[in-house]
Amino acid sequence: MSEVAPAKVHTRALPLKVEGVTLAFGGVKALADVSFTVEPGTVHAVIGPNGAGKSSTFNVISGLYRATSGTVRYGDHELTTMKPNAIARLGVGRTFQNIALTATDPVLENLMVARYRLTRTGYVAAALGLPAARREERRHRERVVEIARFIGIGGLLDRPAGTLSYGQRKKVELARALATEPDLLLLDEPAAGLPTHEKVEMAELVRAISAGLGASVLIVEHDMPLVMSVAQHISVLDFGRLIADGSPDEIQNDPAVIAAYLGTEA
Numbered sequence: 137m138s139e140v141a142p143a144k145v146h147t148r149a150l151p152l153k154v155e156g157v158t159l160a161f162g163g164v165k166a167l168a169d170v171s172f173t174v175e176p177g178t179v180h181a182v183i184g185p186n187g188a189g190k191s192s193t194f195n196v197i198s199g200l201y202r203a204t205s206g207t208v209r210y211g212d213h214e215l216t217t218m219k220p221n222a223i224a225r226l227g228v229g230r231t232f233q234n235i236a237l238t239a240t241d242p243v244l245e246n247l248m249v250a251r252y253r254l255t256r257t258g259y260v261a262a263a264l265g266l267p268a269a270r271r272e273e274r275r276h277r278e279r280v281v282e283i284a285r286f287i288g289i290g291g292l293l294d295r296p297a298g299t300l301s302y303g304q305r306k307k308v309e310l311a312r313a314l315a316t317e318p319d320l321l322l323l324d325e326p327a328a329g330l331p332t333h334e335k336v337e338m339a340e341l342v343r344a345i346s347a348g349l350g351a352s353v354l355i356v357e358h359d360m361p362l363v364m365s366v367a368q369h370i371s372v373l374d375f376g377r378l379i380a381d382g383s384p385d386e387i388q389n390d391p392a393v394i395a396a397y398l399g400t401e402a
């Protein structure tokens with residue numbers, strides 16, 4: 137899987153505290169008074185049946201949706217009033233359920249786009265080809281290549297993204313999120329639609345990101361074996377409410393969770 141491990145080890149992951157978050161769309165409460173904490177350096181999963189509020193949770197944390205009430209704090213930063221770019225600059229990166237790569241651009245360029253928030257010299261210097269900008273560009277490319285190798289897509293960098301298989305694109309999407317150097321990575325269904333052997337590979341990657349980089353990972357995923365094998369902590373949503381929060385063992389044996397998944401009353 138990994139040809140080269142990234143040199144940088146993250147040490148800056150902060151606790152993420154979701155406190156009393158409610159998100160209403162008209163009369164529909166996508167989230168109702170949801171609270172949980174992602175401890176630094178852990179893999180934390182958010183699970184629940186379809187429509188439970190998992191994507192809404194991610195969208196509130198990453199600033200795409202504004203919570204109707206409640207707070208999301210990353211360390212001392214209050215995220216609920218911040219724009220998505222500002223949240224990304226704090227080191228909170230994410231992938232999306234629907235992969236959105238530029239099909240005609242090579243994988244390398246798709247990954248470089250994610251580096252722009254880290255660029256110091258600015259567009260004018262880059263456009264003029266000034267030496268400092270060229271040096272910086274080279275450094276970014278080297279780091280992007282390193283990340284691509286870590287994810288196992290080092291051999292695909294020159295390929296137009298549109299020519300890749302679905303599983304390869306899922307990996308590029310993951311590498312693109314990592315290229316923003318997140319300390320907290322939000323993964324939205326990274327294994328959805330993958331065959332079993334690629335799901336296993338994805339689980340290994342999630343563990344490697346957590347163990348190798350020290351980043352916190354918050355993962356939404358329907359595949360229970362994957363969730364149980366990678367997560368140290370699981371929060372369970374049902375109809376927008378947090379119905380359980382604990383270790384994989386506690387969650388697997390929780391009557392309310394079993395009932396939610398079987399579609400019966402707890």
Ligand SMILES: Nc1ncnc2c1ncn2[C@@H]1O[C@H](COP(=O)(O)OP(=O)(O)OP(=O)(O)O)[C@@H](O)[C@H]1O
Nearest residue numbers: 161164165166184185186187188189190191192193
């Ligand atoms: N932009 C929106 N406008 C109106 N309702 C929305 C919007 N986004 C989500 N919802 C509603 O909020 C609820 C939670 O949806 P959400 O997508 O967060 O669930 P989910 O757990 O991610 O589901 P899935 O597993 O199917 O992806 C649903 O009832 C959904 O219809």
